[in-house]
Amino acid sequence: MNRVILFVIISLSICACHKIEKKDREDSFEQEQSPSEKSGIYGNYVDTGYEQRADGFDWVAVTVRQGDNETIDVSVRSRADKKRPTCTFDALAYKRDENTYEAFYNGKRIVFEFNDTRITISTVDPNDINVLNFFCNGGASLGGTYKKIDGALDRNQIDLTTFSKVLNLQGIGFNVSSIEKNDTNTLTIFTFGLEKRDYNETFNIEGEAVVNAEVEDLNSDGSPELFVYTKTLDSSAYGHVYAFSVNNKKSMSQVYFKPTSENDNINEGYNGQDSFSVVENSFMQRFPIYKKEGNKTISTGKIRQVSYKLVEGEAMRQLKVDGMTEYETNYNEAP
Template identity: 40%
Template sequence: MKNSLLIILSTFIFTACSFSNQAKIKETKSINVFTNYVSNSYYKKDEGYDWVSVNLSKYDENTIKVKVRSRADKKTPTCTLDTFAYKVDKNKYNFYSEGKTLELLIYENKIELKGKTKDDEIALYYFCSGGGSLKGDYFKYEKSLDKEQIDKRAYVNSLSYGKYRFYIDSSDNKLTIKTYDLKYSKEPFVHEIKGQVVFSEIADINNDTNPEIYIYLNENIEGKTYGKLIAYSVNAAVSMSEIYLAPLKYNKELSSSYFGNDEFRVVKNTLVRRYPLKNGKIKQIQYKLVAGEATWQLKIDKILEY
């Protein structure tokens, strides 16, 4: 009788432990990674300490939007970055800067930013001032960040190509592009914008050694999202001029199938634009950069459907 009771009790304990472990596993699987993470110094912010935050939000099934902001009420923000990180495996995402591979590692209660190699790690200094680096651990903080202290700019990025560097930021429906490396284009380029900046990148798709910058925006119109492009090209290493992209409404072949939800990316030597069709397929437009009579233009090179 005692043995039977022991067996029953042991079975009950084992089953209870199994359910407990399953609950823990289930809880771990369902943890929210899309939230704020902060440096340890955030908890001493009221004592005047500087701090850095990282916000992760879902872009699609394999892409995370990374937004780095820091304290801005007492001095120039220490670290800023807006980029996308791409899935490598369940808890590891990579993002890239100037040919360097950077890693975002996700744990249950923190994230870690590091370089894939020691050489790659140098790039984590690019996003910070005063010798700072984004390298290190950031701890989950599922609350709103201090609105009085945080850098309030909606988008911030810096792009470099050889000797050229460009600074991009947006706030209050205004996009500003700055560069200090061009003799005749030292004043900021300012655009009034209706949507939000999603991403920016630099390339030389016409291979003339003068880079272009491509800034992608999403604009919401009557519940639909439409991709917008603002782009500039460096001219003869001394100035910069805007690149023209004709709206799709002027193209009879494309206008009837276009209903928004499009996005842009540079792929090798072309600018690629993709958007979904009503039949479930994807339309892809590939543009080449050519010299127009008055300015640079993006001309359609290929149209694909898959």
């Protein structure tokens, strides 16, 4: 009898230990997950006016999309069915920690802080807070806290301009915009200030979203180049570049960029999540490197950085690979 009782006690103790170990593992897993991993920072966030939109209230929304391992794409749009949109803003924001990203505008640091199901937009330096008014009209500001919602924004009211940016360099202006209409996404580019013929073209970019645009005189010839960056809307977020070069300030023509998936010089371990930027007089591309393990594709924890130079081609100018380096992921690096 005593042996039976002893056996029962031991069995109960083992079960209890297993439950404690399981609970400890669950607690450990919860602690390892960041808020962005548990709830997902991607999606749509709105201000308080959104819930009262049926009563005619104005509202502003923030959409956060996946960038690469170090960035997110932030887009601010507002109600546009009754009046001019209140705020329009597009930016690529760089990761500082699990809950904080930063974008840059004219040397000012705009911060996006995620907390549970909310995003707060402010500036790192309180003295720069007025920069958030630049992208709005009527005295409004991007600054404030927005609450996450499930699903899409109200398509009957929202401004359907998915990207908008005006750039200037060396006396030439560029208006870059993307609009979703009739279930088709388009990219429109027009210039102002060219001596011979201004450029005005629209491209069908179905399945892609414009995430940023930059200008720079990449070949130092006294005329600027325009770079428009897009990403596919699937989870891989494959990047693409629409590049253009101004010809002696008289006209503008397109520059060829070979898709990364087709470029065997750089695409080993490539699986999307690109980011592009102009650094001084170099055009740069970065993307995480992956490897195959059985049937799985996993991250190596490394980033490949590719530099390009602008060269003359037979039919058109082209971006040609000029160098390549790899480094360990470091979220605290400045862009």
